[in-house]
Each structure stands twice: as structure tokens, then as C-alpha cells.
Amino acid sequence: MNQLIDKHNRVIDYIRIAVTDKCNLRCFYCMPNEGIDFVKQNKLMSYEELLRVVNIICAQGVSKLRITGGEPFLRKDLMYFLKKLKKINGLNKIAITTNGTQLLPYIDELLDLGIHKFNLSIDSIDKQRFLKITRRDYFEKVWNCFEELSKRKVDLKLNAVVIKDQNIEDLVPMVALTKERKIAVRFIEEMPFNGIGAHYQKLEWNYKKILQHLENHYGKVEKLKDEKNSTSLNYKIPGHLGSFGIIPAYSRTFCGTCNRIRLTPIGMIKSCLYDEGIFNIRDLIRAGATDSQILETIQSAIGQKYKDGFEAESKRIFSPLVNESMTTIGG
DSSP, rough: OOOEEOTSSSSEOOOEEEEEOOOOOOOTSSTTTTTTOOGGGSSOOHHHHHHHHHHHHHHTTOOOOEESEEEEEEESHHHHHHHHHHHHTTTOOOEEOSSSOOOGGGHHHHHHOOOOOEEEESEEEEHHHHHHSSOOOHHHHHHHHHHHHHHHHHHEEEEEEETTTTTTGGGHHHHHHTTTSSSSEEEEOOOSTTTOOOOSSSSSHHHHHHHHHHHHHHHOOOOOOOTTTTSSSEOOTTTTTEEEEEEOOOTTTGGGGGGGEOTTTTTTEESSSSSOOOOEEEHHHHHTTOOHHHHHHHHHHHHHSSSSSHHHHOOOOOOOOOOOGGGGGOO
């Protein structure tokens, strides 16, 4: 069986593709208040270019793909792209990360297509706190999307970035959502991908403090067995249908089992959130590269994959301090 294997003997079978950097929210931890200069259409990888890359890597054992953004449903004709992806041999799982503002009209079509794994980003379930964090009044749209998805037979995860003095009051109520809903709520350590760099010297609300906060309210929680390559530490409140997880994205405790690569909207291959990008596959394709040349370059990039996010960050050259906006990376 063909496989993509990095220098640490980790099998790479998962790719995250950011189809756009555009987002209709302005979450302060993701981008500056004034926003960013979004990529022009001709600089984005076309759907045909993306499909070519996915076909090549799926022949090498990649079986899972996640669509991200920005907000992916802001890109025109995304459903066309998803339908084409579903026809690719070897691609067994397609998941979508969304802010939920645009998803509702597509739910039935997505389920008919066989896509039932959704990560819904929602940092507060309080309308005013949501507005303060996102700087946009879209709470009702997102909540209606959540309510509709939670009624369906889907694999639904709610993702919330934990931010000091912003949404700590939401942690307990969000876990309470798992009592009668078979969903997973996941709390993510805040990262410095906000367009300006870290605004703290030390992360106070790390994964240990988040868990302690929840245990202080619920008592001792049940530790679940984490799936292979899981980025989250997973738990359950006894008697609840659903579960909750904590993603140590800043602490980076899960890096040792990393099985993924990322493709940014402009075609930059990233082996880690914290690296600067290894090479631009869009430019390679537009220069006339053959499939064999594209595969060789991808294999070379994976061969350079760092041991963990700390090593990746330490090797940054052009921008030693992390200051990208998450919307340009794909989360």
C-alpha cells in the first residue's frame, strides 16, 4: 500500500484544505479589527487544481479531508467541489469546519451527499458575548444552524476558543449542552494566529486550567479513551449523552502523533500550523508540473515535517514571531 511517511515515521493520511481566507466574522483572536487583505480570486487555488492534488495524495493513502476557511461557504460553488471530491477513490471521510452563518441552506444536500462530520465554531452561547468576540451580530444564524444539526444524525462538534475575560462564563453552560445531545464540545487553547501575534506572555487558560474549572463545577469527570491521532483530550460528565474535549493547541501536547498536512487558500503546503509554509503547490501546478513532479514535491515536504509545533516555530525565518491570521491558514 502506498503511504506518505514523514521522517519521524508518522503516516500522513489527513489533509486540511482551506478553500478561502474570506470570513464574515471578525473574531478578535483571529484577525485585527480592520480585517486583512483577502486573496484575489485568481490567486486562490482553483477547484480543478485542488482536485488534482487530492487525487494524487489519495493514491498515496490519504483518506480523510477537512474543508476549512475562512468560512468555506463564502466561496462560490463549494457544493460543486464537494460533489467532485466524493468521487475520488480512497477518500473515505470528508469533514467541514464552519462558523455556521452560511451552512443552514445546504444541510440536506450535504447529508444526501454523505457528508455528516461538522465542526461548528462558536465561542459563546450568549448573544452579547458572541457579538463582543466576533464583532458581528450573527448569533441567531449560528444558533439556528446548531439546533438543526443537533437534530440530525451527524457527527457534530462545537469548537470554542477559550479566552480570558471574554467567554469563561460559557464553559460550564456549553458542557451542559452535552447532557441531552449526543454532541462533542471542544475547548481550544488560544493561539497567537490573530494577525498581530500573541498578546500575552504566558497563556493562563491552558488545558489544565480549563479542565480544573470544569471539575470545580461538575466534580470528577470521566476520562474517555482518545482516538488515534486525536488532537483533543476527551472527557464525559456521567449521565450526559455527549462529551467534551480540550485541545492543547498552544501547549502542543498532541504533536507527536500528528498525521496531517495543510493546504492554504493560495496553495501553500504547511506541515504544521506553526511553520511558515514549505512550498507553494499552486505555483508548481501553474508552471506545468506533471503529477509525478507534484507527488515528489509533496513527499519532499512531508519528509521535512517537524517533530512538533515548537520545533516548527523555532525554524521560522521570514517571520520568527507568529503573526498570521488563522483565516489565512485554515485552522
